[in-house]
Amino acid sequence: MSSNKDRVLIIDDEKQICLSLKGILEDEGYEVQYAFSPEAAEKLLSFGFSVVLLDVWFGKDSWDGVHFLDTIIREYRDVPIIVMSGHGTFDMAVRAIKKGAYDFIEKPFDVDKLLMSIKRVIEVGRLRKEKTEEFVEKDLYDLSFVFLEDSKPIGCVKEEISKAAAIDSRVLILGEVGTAKKEIARAVHNNSSRKSKRICFFSAASDSDAMNNILKKEPEPGGTLVACGVEHFSQKAQDSFLDFLEKRGALPGGNKIRVICAADGRKLEERLISRTFRRDLYDKLSSFVIKTVPLREMGSLIPSFAKHIADNYTKKIGIGDISFSSSAIMALSIFSWPGNFYSLINSVSYAVLSAYIRSRDEISVDDLPFEVRSTAEMFSDKSGSAQVIDLLSMPIAKARAVFEYRYIRAQIAAFSGNISSAANVIGMERSALHRKYASLKKKMEEA
Numbered sequence: 001m002s003s004n005k006d007r008v009l010i011i012d013d014e015k016q017i018c019l020s021l022k023g024i025l026e027d028e029g030y031e032v033q034y035a036f037s038p039e040a041a042e043k044l045l046s047f048g049f050s051v052v053l054l055d056v057w058f059g060k061d062s063w064d065g066v067h068f069l070d071t072i073i074r075e076y077r078d079v080p081i082i083v084m085s086g087h088g089t090f091d092m093a094v095r096a097i098k099k100g101a102y103d104f105i106e107k108p109f110d111v112d113k114l115l116m117s118i119k120r121v122i123e124v125g126r127l128r129k130e131k132t133e134e135f136v137e138k139d140l141y142d143l144s145f146v147f148l149e150d151s152k153p154i155g156c157v158k159e160e161i162s163k164a165a166a167i168d169s170r171v172l173i174l175g176e177v178g179t180a181k182k183e184i185a186r187a188v189h190n191n192s193s194r195k196s197k198r199i200c201f202f203s204a205a206s207d208s209d210a211m212n213n214i215l216k217k218e219p220e221p222g223g224t225l226v227a228c229g230v231e232h233f234s235q236k237a238q239d240s241f242l243d244f245l246e247k248r249g250a251l252p253g254g255n256k257i258r259v260i261c262a263a264d265g266r267k268l269e270e271r272l273i274s275r276t277f278r279r280d281l282y283d284k285l286s287s288f289v290i291k292t293v294p295l296r297e298m299g300s301l302i303p304s305f306a307k308h309i310a311d312n313y314t315k316k317i318g319i320g321d322i323s324f325s326s327s328a329i330m331a332l333s334i335f336s337w338p339g340n341f342y343s344l345i346n347s348v349s350y351a352v353l354s355a356y357i358r359s360r361d362e363i364s365v366d367d368l369p370f371e372v373r374s375t376a377e378m379f380s381d382k383s384g385s386a387q388v389i390d391l392l393s394m395p396i397a398k399a400r401a402v403f404e405y406r407y408i409r410a411q412i413a414a415f416s417g418n419i420s421s422a423a424n425v426i427g428m429e430r431s432a433l434h435r436k437y438a439s440l441k442k443k444m445e446e447a
Contacts, residue, residue, distance in 0.1 A: 006122055007048065010034040011041045011065070012055040012084065017107075021053065024111060025118070038068035045076055050122045052081045053105075056096055066096050073100045080125035082117055084109075097371045102350070104370040123357040124350060127317075143180040143341050145308045147187070149301050153293040157184065160290045165191035168258065170245075172285045174265035175292025178340030181262035182228060184290060189224040194258055197223035204261075205232040208240050215244050219257045226260045230285065231267040233277065242281045261285045295337040295344060296425060302333045302344070309348040310363070322352055324363045331365050335372050336411055336425055347372055374413065405440035408433065 008030045010018050018034035025032045033049075035041035037058060045052075052072060056065035065083060072081060083096040086107040097104055102121045105114055147154060164171045165188050173181045182201065189199045198220040202211065204227045219225045233241065245259060271277035295302070306329070310322055324332075328351070337343050347369050354367035365373055411422040423433040 005031075006050040007031045007033070008051055008053060008118065009041065009044060009049040010053045011038065011068070012053070013037060013058045014055075017055075021109075021114075024114075028115060030118075038065070038071070041068070042071070045072065045079070049079055051118055051125065052079055053084055053118075054081055054096075054101070055084045057086070066099065069096050069099050069101060078125070078129050080121045082121055097369065102369070120354060120357065124353045127353045127357065128349070141342060141345060143178075143183045145312070146180045146183065146305070146341065148308075149304060151298065151301055153298055154301075157290065157293060161187045162191065164188045164288050164290060167288065168193070169287040170258070170285055171260045171288045171290060173260065173262040173290045173292065174268070175262075176264060176266075176294050176340055178337075178342035179292035179294055180341060181292055182226070184292065185224075185226045185260045185262060188260060188290075189226075189258075192224075192258075194222060194224055197221075199224040199226065201226045201228060203228050203232075204230045204237065204241075206237075208234060208236040211237055212240055215240075221257065224258045224260060226262065228262045229264070230261045231263045231271060231277070233281075235276070238278050238281050242278065242284070245281075245284055259285070265291070295340040299333050303329050305341070305344060306332050306348050309345050310352055313349050313352050319352075319356055320361060322355055322361055322363055325365070327365045328363045328368060331368055331372055334407075334410060401440060401443055404436075405444050408437050408440065412437070 006029075008025050010021050010032065012018050012021075012034070013036050015036065018036070022032045022034060030050075033044055033047075035044055041052075054065045054069060054072070058065065069081060069083070072079060080102040081096075081100070082103045082105055083101045084105050084107060102124065103117050105117055147158065161184060171185070171188055173184050175181055185201075186199060189195060200214075200219055200223065202214045202225070204211070206214070215225075227241070230241075268277065268282075272279065272282060295305075298305075303324070306324060310324070314320065314322055332344070332347070339346075350369050351363045351367040355361070355363045358367075408422070408426065411426055412419060419434055419437075420430050423430045426433060428436070
């Protein structure tokens, strides 16, 4: 039985579901309230809840649950959320998980799974809040460990860092979110002749007035200024930053402030094509370009990355060492990691706490967040036991077809059914991927 202090808020526009869940959860000792709309739920959330059960779809005349999820996370960040999804809304549920929901429950409910999920999510949420408050949260997302590994992709980035450090020019670091752009900027500074001077970071998403205040006060002469997320520069901010570069930014061989910028390469390119980002500014920023490596291209290193994150997290929060089962390692290795290292850190820290509350010293697939588990299941056999299909027992042509089919299906699922995004990751044209998947699917159905 759960303690009475654990309070559950159900947000669903179907009255019968709310009443049914209320009865089940009250029998288990939870205190339960419900709301039929996000608008009604907003009035209740301030009273405090241990967990929120959120339907992802409220119909055409109201917000969807994924939209409301942003509000809950922004204003009640310590409240864990379980999303509920019926037939036809699975993609929305995956979007919700990527935004920060803790777990996913499919309608109609399996009561035992529902109760287990609620219990685990409450405990993980409570532990995460208690334990994470013991150390600075930014330490959790320090990606310096990435460069401790010895591999060809990381070695190439290290070489570019050394080159950039040796020449006193502006640097533009391009890469996806969570690919250690900030750590690369710091490494360039620390290995340069400016290392004794201060390095200053600021977000390019700040409004132009805030940015101008930073540019006036923060940079130290001879130091390094790092602008993060320059793809978000407004037109006014672009004008101001270009003026700053011309007056105080470092020029080759000069001793002014060195400027390093970091950006999502694809978004910056889109803005250049749409002419909403000044070409002359881009040309000034890109004297030397470093491109980061997405996590999905370092699959063989994911087990060691995960182990480092788990070891670091268990030490930070003061619990014993935790290892990974082979199936958990498989699940982590095949996931596409849209958020790269930030997503991996979130998933591993969640799994560590999930295993801990079950009094286990090994992380299993069941401890991983929903989106990672679900991708692993794409590669599992029909029993759903998360065992990898025995490809070695098949003729090579069939094994190749089975692997390609499940690989493509997993990538599409990881991007919530968005074939264009999956095609970009896989390295195929969208139309070619669509034809390939349709052909493989037909073969699987005929087998």
